[in-house]
Amino acid sequence: MASHEQAARTETGEVGTSDAAVSVPAARTGVPQPAAPPELDYNGRKHRRAMDDATLWDMARRIPAALIQTARLAWRVDRRMALTIVVCQLLSGIGTAVMLGAVAQALPQLMAADPRAGLARAWPALAVAVVAMATGAAMWILADWATRRLNPKIASAADLELVDLHMRAELAAYDAEGFGDRSQAAEIGALRAVDLADDAKTLTNGLVQLVSAAAVLTSLHPLLLGVLLLSVVPRGLGGVIAARVDYRVHDRTISARNVRGMMRWWLTTAELADELRANTMRGYLHFWYRAMCDRVEGRELEGAKPYLRITLLAASLGGLFTLGMWASLAGLVLAGSMSTAIAGTAVVASQTAGRALNSIIRYSTVMFHHGLYLSDYYEFIDEVRAMTTARGTAQARAPRQIRLEGACYTYPGKETAAVHSITLTLNRGEVVALVGENGAGKSTLIRMLTGLTVPTDGTVQWDDTDLAAADAETVWRHVGLVPQKNGHWPLAARENITLGQPREHGDERIWAAAEQVGMTKALRELPDQLETLLARSVWGGHELSGGQWQRLACARAMYRQPAVLVLDEPTSEMDARGEHQIFRELRTMAPDRITVVVTHRLDNVRMADRVIVLEQGTVREQGSFDDLVATEGSLLGELYALAQDR
């Protein structure tokens, strides 16, 4: 890193390298150049290459499915608007057909020898054409309005369902292989839902227009459908190839853009601002970021040429075939197989069809992509729904005793159990300390005895209720948990304490909880006291220190007055006074609940009634702190001696 740093500074023109060169061995005195950032492949986006790999048939097959899924979503959130769009599309198609039919009727009259007389005869048909066009335009505007009403509803419904299912899923779902990737793909599906109705509307409108134009032409002369196909198919193919080339260019930069986007967060977030400055990382990071920008820019510029070539080719082909179509129409007219008026109508209809085709191509590629993510969304929803915490209906009550019988837990995809064959009883009124080295299974055990996970073998019972058969919500109603990583919720200070509890009229209990963790003064000094928003990144927000956040997490658990109070390293960031206060409070609160504390600070363990020492997922020893420490060969004794020997 030192060499990167040095050269990076040179690159940015800030600092010379002569001082640094002095300390470099003779053979390496040239200015070491930093390595270019590696070609990072960002795999999070599952379908990035799908468009490139898909055949035209694959695309054509998937689009109806995407349209059906969109229609399902639209129907679910607002039937009236969904119906409005369908009716408008149909009417707009009918409008086009009527307009083309009317033009076909009017043209022979207009081409009569006497233009005045021709116009007089043609005007009813022309009026019909104008009204049909106006109706078509009005239908489009109405459909647009309905789509605008649908879009946000679809987006919210899709997002809400996804977020809600995450919150209801069994924790084991998060540990399932590839859960994160699937969740991300589903999230993209939910995000894209914002544009779904719009894109589907434009695509179906294109289809309706194309079908109308084709129907009118066929009714005028059976040969005209072939002529229309001659003009639109090459343009369609050209459009698809151009879209694919464009996509390939986009795909070549996507990794670099995604990685650059992630790095941008690291470079600009306040969380890393101290480290970045104090450890003089700016030079290298600037070099890295610049290199990524250059990479993206270079590839985009490289891509411009093939794109130009293909769009030119597609346009020329389209032009050639249009010319061919006109030539065939002229041939048909000259051969006497078609009237001039019908040939004129064919030209108008082919223009309509051409515009429709452009929409179809453009929005087919968009819908194809939407379709991929939308199916991910639905697959993920089904997967997570099957893993929501619907265990049983038994109503758990505040336990007097928690009993584990041969309880084991193996994480999904793991061969060995994180916790195995644990038989234990915890009683109300008791403070139990869980001790053990990193990875011994303390957090896993806590998850089992609070019903966050169900043992993969054995049982956990709260009095007579087996947690595997209990309604999880009724279990958690009696739990207060301070996890190792607790939430710095971007909410007001009040909500940060009461979160998860029904709202009360007064703030007395909130201040009492704050007092228990020594936060009264800090909260009173906040600009708006309990109303203060605790989120520095939000305008007007306020930030707490690490230890203060931890105190707040303890206050949140204590405020619940739970029957089972569990704290996983609750004081790791606190000062001595805070730590002392928390443990004193735990003792005061102990008679009415079962209290379990995990801590690596062994001096705190003294206050527990019982210490349970875990080793490699099993209970190695248990008893009072003094007895265990005094026992020859005990793990607690060894760990305690190590803690003292500093």
Ligand SMILES: Nc1ncnc2c1ncn2[C@@H]1O[C@H](COP(=O)(O)OP(=O)(O)OP(=O)(O)O)[C@@H](O)[C@H]1O
């Ligand atoms: N989500 C998970 N998926 C797979 N394995 C896990 C998961 N969480 C923990 N483990 C594994 O289970 C074992 C026990 O982990 P656990 O977090 O319970 O230990 P701990 O005693 O709480 O450790 P620490 O003191 O470091 O917090 C470890 O081997 C760990 O690697």
